[in-house]
Amino acid sequence: MKRFPQLLLLACVALPLTAALSSYTTFTTALGSLELLAKLPDVIVESSGLEAAGTPGQYWTHNDAGNLPILYKINEQGKLLSQTQIQGTINNDWEDLAQDNKGYLYIGDVGNNKNDRQDLRIYKVSPKQGFKTQVIKFRYQDQPTGKVEKELRNFDCEGFFWHNNKLYLLSKDRGQKRTAKLYELSDQAGTHMAKLVSQAQIPGEVTSADISPDGTKMAVLTYGKLYVYPLKKGSNQFFSQKAQVMMLPKSGKSEAILFKDNKTLVMSNEEGDLFQYAL
Structure with missing residues (x-):
């Protein structure tokens, strides 16, 4: 049985391997278990966002910067079900997906690696209404104009979600890799x-975020770690309570996370893996 050093540090035990999927399928952390569900279709080269696609076990995803502006529908077996090019858009740097209670999808063209973009936008589409595009243009309240010095670069975003008729964006701290700022839009x-x-002080760089269906948990993903913040139902005080922190060894460059239900998350990484995490 292959063992992973990270798991030994957590006093966890590796579970049986299944070669058909990868060198492992399931391993446990201190607070949950991560299972490899499938490999993503080859056309999905850098999965950077995930959202529910209306049918249990089906999801929307998309590629990262510079790829075609396409939403891909997949299932938990890694099968490509459909692909839809979103008219009137470009994939400057698509980074995450969100969904509201009316079924609208929000596509975040919010990547800002150099922290100098002046054309940040979120595309709002309805799969039930033919994906007609609406555009939410924005800038950050505290972002200076012009060049931002490297140590101050905290105006990138790779994770956002919808809650109580607002969008909430978390920054990726490229400067000091320690502070996630939360914006309301x-x-x-x-x-x-x-x-x-x-x-909030979150070591590393935030790559995705989501809120549970019942509004009582916020998940924040970084490379190798998952932070789950308890929430009072209906509250928007997202950092008011201490987070549970889960180590995610062998999860690769994870860029997308989604609450499948109140106790289960789905994740994808840029290496083409689709995971499920049970809290």
């Missing part, structure tokens, strides 16, 4: 200001 088409509402 209108979910309506138009030009808006993303309002800074709170921040």
